[in-house]
Amino acid sequence: MIWTSRLASLWRNLVHRRRREGDLDEEVRAYAAILEDENVARGLPPEEARRQALIEMGGLEQVKEDVRAVKMGAFLETIGRDVRYGARTLARAPGFTVAAVLALALGIGATTAIFGVVDAVLLRPLPYNQPERLAVVLHGGRYPVAPANYLDWRREASAFERMGAAEYWQTNLSGADRPERVLGLHLTADVLPLLGVSPLLGRVFTPDEEKAGRDQVVVLGYRIWQRRFGGDPSVVGRTVALDGVPHAVVGVMPRGFEFPPFWARGAELWAPLPMAERAAARRDGRSLRVFGRLRPDSSLEQARAQMATITARLDQAYPATNRDVVVRTLDDMVVGNVRSSLLVLLGAVGFVLLIACANVAHMLLARAAARHKEIALRVALGASRARVVRQLLTESLMLASAGGLVGLALAAWMIRALVALSGDSLPRLETAGLDPRVLAATLAVSFLTGIAFGLVPALQASRLDLGMSLKEGERGSTAGAGRHRLRRLLMGSEMALALVLLVGAGLMIRTFVALRAVDPGFRPGHVLSAVVSVTGSSAGEPGRRTAFYREVLDRLHALPGVVSASAINHLPLAGDIWGWPFYVEGRPRPAPGEAPGATYRVVLPGYFETMGLPLVRGRDFGLRDDLGAPGVVIVNELLAERHWPGEDPIGKRISLEDPDKQAWLTVVGVARNGVRREWAEAAGAEMFLPFLQSPNYREAMRPMFTYMTLVVRGTGESAVLGPALREAIWDTDPDVSISAVQTMDEVVARATASPRLYLLLLGSFAAVALALAAVGIYGVMSYSVAQRRNEIGIRMALGARPADVLRLVMGEAMGVAVAGAAAGLAAALALTRLMSGLLYGVASTDPLTFAAVCAVLTAVALTATYVPARRAVRVDPLSALRAE
Amino acid sequence: MTAPSNLLQGTLDLLILKTLTLGEKHGVAIARRIEQVTRGTFVVKPGSLFPALHRMEEAGWLTSSWGASDNNRRARYYQLTRAGRQQLKTETREWGRISLAIAAALRG
16 A cells, blocks of 8 residues: 555656646745745734745755655656766767777677577577477487487387487479479487477378388478468478479478477478388498487486496497497587587677776776866765765766667677678577567676776765865876776786787687698689489489489580589588498408498599599599499598508409408599598598499489589689589489589588688677777876876976886886786686687697787787877976976 | 754654644644644754655655645645554654663663
């Protein structure tokens, strides 16, 4: 009841302010009138009666002011007045205001943008039900699993409520338009239910549909449903052609649903995985990613322990089939390897914000000194210290809010740029934006920033000696030792923070230089690549495929500006990697599962020339290396050295099948080592087999064998070959699908996108930090010189030479700078370890980087100090003393 | 309130509440009544009375309305609410406790 009354009053005070004011005025006047009446009644003359009444009132305005102060919402009104006053004050110092707002906008904007990224990538839960209960079971934590193993695990691992498996799938979706190559997954019926996401329309698969023959059903993703089917709900029950085979659409998943969140990201179709067919495969045909949902009563550790027992037993029964099986949470799988990088970025951007705060705090300190008299006057007129602090803090918060607003615009721009620049290097980044969570964070950061840079200067400014401050001509004496120490502390911290950021950026530069120096083995310039899939077209029929590829290559060769053209099954850096065991002729037969393996490449003639991947020995495949001819193979240097050290590998033989089958392949060439999946990984063994001798690639209908990546080397800009390439393919067969048309330069850029992104970000943070620190040091020194003008004047009048003054002023500044840099070095040594995951070819304590950064920072600090110091030297002793 | 009795703010509240138990009054009447019952010990000036009245009204202890004074002038009349009577009881009890305590302290 009491509270409702207070709230009602607050409402009246704020909303009906004018009426309340009128009432109050009338009430006070009525009171005075009654007093006057009393005085008249006592027999005083009218004039005197009125005078006495007013004396007793003690001033009408004062009474009203006292009433206003106790009213509900008086606080809000005071804030309103503070804000108006602050706005006038800030508007009178536009230079200061703009500089402070810009510094804060940089700090807050960058922090907001990086927080937006961290929020989208790390903090927001995956779009599944209870995602923290989801786990992934893979060999070595990243490699696929054999179907027979999956079936055993699913049967035995009771720590999982459900376990499902997924297999990579690319398919040609055909219809009215040109056939489209779509990424999809084959899933066991457990997978979608274990994610706990219901379809938007229709249903998901039933276990029954895992059976071959009943598996021609498909669930669509939201985006492809919108894109290809216009969001038509009647699509459920309709039939679509996938690789030329009709599939019934049984369901559509909701908007925002993504699966899988790693590895085959961007999958848009899900179809049943015919397990009976797969299970017949050998235990080493590894193609599945296994997902599980933990039972509510079991922990990840329990699941790990149980899987360790199961796989140990299976490995005994089937040697070398169940080694190194790792259970990870799905979340760890998705963001585990970017978490530390993003936290490094967040830390770096926090440093930028701190530097910005320190800078604005400087400016406020200097301003507070300049506003000494104003503040002293307010205190003399009765403002309490709390009142003065509140006024000054209001101004700080206004600056922070303005900085936050400008920063928000900056953040929106930065997030867009980041999404564009990141390539695929950050999962889920595409969902980043200025959503309410990020806006709330910006608000919080702006507020804290305002307090952080405003509080100490405000407290300093309000602690003053009235007598001193109001006296005419006070100068120099105001800068008490405390304020001076504070300013030096700020300057030193800025140096330290800037140094840490510069070291981070320096290490990224070194990393980038090292990455640029990596030799991919091939020459990416002037090469265009495109994935061509023949499934569902007449070119894909057994017996027609070889002719199709040869005709396409012939047409490409005939194009003006084309030097050479060929094809490979999996393009380095962009394509899949298949490991394949092999046997070396004349060596003892290895134990089961112990045969050496190599990356399995299948190429058409001319691949090495087209890619610029040199053959260091021997020859390329030719058209005569066909099915009827003896089997041949080209290996890379690493494989050759490993198995025939010191010998000539040409003429040696290996087999991809059981040695007893005598299916030997003769080594006819040795290719240079090249990058395989990742740009900076160590070279691995690779073998190249001729397409013409691969029955699988010539005949097999399984989707994994029905696509190749064409590569074309031109004389000029490789991207311009795109239209001609499509024409050459579709002129040969209009039903084949073309996807992933990209230059090799683009492929390489994507493979190095993430270090480039981190370099760009850390580099720009460091640049901003350096600029802010330089401005900060310059500001402090200018102010300090101005403060010490008369001291310097006296020194010069007493015979100090300009060099002495220069030494005096710069010595002090450099002392602070060196102390700050030393603290920064210590911090950098401790902190750069955290970014070792981002580095390549450079240690996190790289002495060269540290030395270079110290040199740069010292030079900047010297320059920023020298300019104000020169001004000190030019002080005219006479005018300085006269001013006293 | 002014010297000689610059007492706690609560004292003024208590006196105002007590004064209004006899019925609604305008500001000057409240001030005069307090002067009268305290035999001139408390001289309530508008600078104290007005903030106190408005604060107490916002707290829900008083309500006010416009009315006519004896001389037929428009004046703001204040009246106790139920919460106000309750408050008076609480404060009276509290005051008794405090005055006993202080008296005891001064005696000892």
